[in-house]
Amino acid sequence: MQFSGFSVTDHYPNEPRTIRDFYGEILDEIVLAERLGFRNYFVAEHHFHEYGVVSSPTTLLAAAAGRTTTIGLGVAVSVLPFHNPLVVAQDYAMLDQLSDGRLAMGVGSGYLKHEFDGFNLGPWEKRARFDEAIEIIERAWTGEPFSYHGLYHHVQNTRIAITPIQQPPPTWVAVIRPEAAYYVGRQGRNLMLIPYATASTMDELRQTVQEYQRGRQEAGHEGPADVAAALHTYVGVNDASARAEAEPALDRYVDTRLYSRSKRRFDDLNAAELILIGGPETVAKRVMALADVGVNHLMLLGNFGAMNAKRCTESLERFAADVAPATL
Structure with a gap:
């Protein structure tokens, strides 16, 4: 059995600690998890609600990369229908580079109605958007030029300049x-x-x-x-x-x-x-x-x-x- 830390990063309007304080607590907890020998530490991506206050996991995890040396730095999960998959591929490849190959990549299609509403997306779109996005991300991470034509995403003879150290990074689907x-x-x-x-x-x-x-x-x-x-x-x-x-x-x-x-x-x-x-x-x-x-x-x-x-x-x-x- 492997053990990792995880926080959904829920933060409540009436609690005394500020969001900035909370980010500091999570970073301290990642450092602690490394000291205790945990495999990874994951944070969630959420939007528009106290449910979770990390809208950009790469930003928080990049800060954690500067404070740690061995623990895997994970997202649980990157909600792929909300993003351009080429941006996701580049941002998380950059995190893998900054952390010297410690990215742990969780991906999902999303499940919260208010998030789909906020991005003006229909939940019925999520399966196709997810399937297209994960294929594009994995192909982009090879560093080779590729083309892709789906219902929602089109890529024409494109390669990304930033590729992960890990080929490929460990990936989980929620x-x-x-x-x-x-x-x-x-x-x-x-x-x-x-x-x-x-x-x-x-x-x-x-x-x-x-x-x-x-x-x-x-x-x-x-x-x-x-x-x-x-x-x-x-x-x-x-x-x-x-x-x-x-x-x-x-x-x-x-x-x-x-x-x-x-x-x-x-x-x-x-x-x-x-x-x-x-x-x-x-x-x-x-x-x-x-x-x-x-x-x-x-x-x-x-x-x-x-x-x-x-x-x-x-x-x-x-x-x-x-x-x-x-x-x-």
């Missing part, structure tokens, strides 16, 4: 539905999941991973695949203290979500074991249960709901010291 996981598997790409928003039970999560593996098998893809899942994480001294310290932040987070299935509060998510909140022993058991489902890369969503930065730090340190070794 999905919500099992049928989308199957499609990603057939393509031979890595998978990214957010179980609290997409599954009601661990069995549903297992079914999604199985659909992904079925797609890979039917298409003849061999070798290991990275199945990443992002879960809210807080490791307390014990279960009772973890709940007391994390429940208000988790409920604040889910109460401001913009889609109904994700508005399950602590008791529901805890009963379904779709959060990693508890003492070290409880969290370690849930990590092992996720491994049994087929997840081999955990993205620890540990900075959420305006949680105190000191508590976020202590939780990550407990995870590294007490949980990760127990899952080996």
